[in-house]
Amino acid sequence: MIPRALLPVALAVALAACEREPRTIVAAPADPPRPLGSAPAQRADAPPPGARAPAAGAPAAPAPGRREPQGLPSSSELLAQVEAMKGQLASAPKSLEILLALGNLYYQESRYADAIGWYDQAVAVAEPAWKDYLALPPSARAKEPSPAVKEACTRSQARGFEPLVRAAQGRARRKDVAGAAYCYRAALEPSVGARIQRANAKLLAGDAAGAIADHEAVLARIPDQPDAMYFLGLALAETAEGNIGQLERARALWKRVGEVQPNGPYTDGLMMAMAEVERRIAAAQSARLGR
Template sequence: MSLPLALAAAALLAAEPSPLPPGHPVIPPGTQASPTAAMPAGHPAPGTASATPAGALPPGHPTLGASGMAPAAPTGPLPVGHPAVAEPGRAPPSADELLKQLDSTQGLREREKTFEIASSLGRLYYLNGRHTDAITYLQQAEGRAQPVRDVFLAARKKLGKAPVPTAEAANCGFTPGMALEAMATVAQERVTKGDTAGAAACARAALTPVLDVEVMRGNSLYLTGNAAGALAVYTRVLELEPGQEEALFARSSVLFETQGEDLSALKKAAEGFDTLVNTRPNSPRAPMAKQLSQTARDTVKAGGRQKYLETRAADRRIRLSQAVAAMPARGNPAEADGPRALTPEMVEAVQNTEHTPEMDQGLAKLVEEGEEHLAHGRYQEALANYTRVVPFQPQNGRAKAGMAWALVGLGRPMATRIWGVAVQADAAAVEALGDTLKSKGDAKGAKALWEKLAQDAPEYSGKAGLQAKLAQ
């Protein structure tokens, strides 16, 4: 595939529809359809006077022969440099086929290109997930647009707070499909004439397709792991158009995701999300931008991402423990103040809760407070503490012992079952709870606990030590 043909094919990738209707079968090479078969019923046959109405052919068109058909195409060689003619009836190349042809084209990357060609190549690679290649061509397109960008920025600076007029108001004379270079020339002519407002208007209109190119390059940089480069490109877009929706959302999102401990960056992210919500309230991105703005502000308030996550985890634990404590027990209403029954959803939530050093410290403090309540006969308060610990630390013998003794002290019907579980699982922890109660001044409570343990655990391996304590 020749280089000029490769460039042209890329530029026209999505611009030239097939002449055949959707789903029409491909016409095999060399097949000639019958003119009469293709005509609607009642259509005059070719070659008749009514078949070729007067004035139907454009001026200078060769006359049709007696048969009503155009002269046969010449069979001689094509002019030097003429692109190869596609095989008749062959469908346009697919994106994969075109990419293969472009990849095999020597010198394609290095060859100087117009903005339109470079941006078409970049867009082709971008839309097909070839982001490293896309970056190369999109950057080349941006380079072609740099002069008109400079014109716009300089003119806007001179205007100060005065608004930039539209291209129509400035009578730039741009037409659809006009090349960037031609539009840049118009803007530069306005500069030469001293028409600052006109220069800014024409340059800004010329830069409209450039914004899309820069956003695509920013996205490609981010997707290839270059978040800092992506942020720089999004900032370039917003320098030209502060309200550009995609760049606003993308820059704020990358700042929020990658700068979680930088409070100033998080504030900037929140401001970007707010700008999008305020300027484009009906945008599909607006609800998400509003939510992310609040999260960014909460993260700033917490002091950074890590502290925010720790606070969120602590809040979840508190809410879950409150939900556990508020649930009525299943079965006997008399056990309503005992350990609460967990739904499968609550069990899953507990199991999925991340254990952090801060969480473990908080649970240990609850156990200590529970033991203080037990030593002073505050069994209900002690039970409330233990029911917040056991769901997260079901193997904590100290917590299970405390919960069991709190239920015994309250005289609850389920006390016997929970006490039996605690003794069977870790009788030593139950004995140690007696030591704790005694150390906190509850010698009577400690002796009662040891007596019950000795009675209910005759096979306890530490029975000798337990008897010694009871003899004191």
């Protein structure tokens, strides 16, 4: 239970997480890193192929200073409340969703080290459930669950990580492995966003290797996850320093994003990013030939 003194902050953060963004598989952080000359990235709204995860999400923080609808406090106001109770908050039990929302608040204020700390906790909380999910047979993870399972394990404000994990564990004990897999995916969905947001925070904080490793880890578990592919391409392109292989990998990732989401939210950004990476590849090849 969250201590009574922390309840207003917890409720404000949780409400902001539910209200600020549509329910997406992953919402990109505000002001994500991007190649020179490209437009700001938008968010993906489709589950990865074959995953069939229900919609839910890792909310991104709003633009600085923007007043939120329904009388919600701004991110800076929420962050001030969190900072005022930081000592108490550090030792209070927190859900995966609260940890993610706290990370997003700090990310929005460009406090990347603090954001990474909260994302670290969110990722760690989810790891035991990831292990259980990945231990299920691949055929069960790919199987379509029944409508009853979908209804029972659809994410909602009241049905978050912990209840969904318990539902998954119960179905696994009853040998409903397809249902267990679906419930695990619903439970784990915010942890995907936490890892992608952490990767982008690391890149902005100067840890390019850590950012790339986080995106690669997401793709190892969810091949073709469009947000991870897109942002991994950005990290590779921005740190290539003339490395043709790295630039070509970025190009291949962006091409795949376009195939997975031919009319998706990254379409405009991909066109500019692809043009820029082609220019960089050509420049690197010319420099190599010049030597």
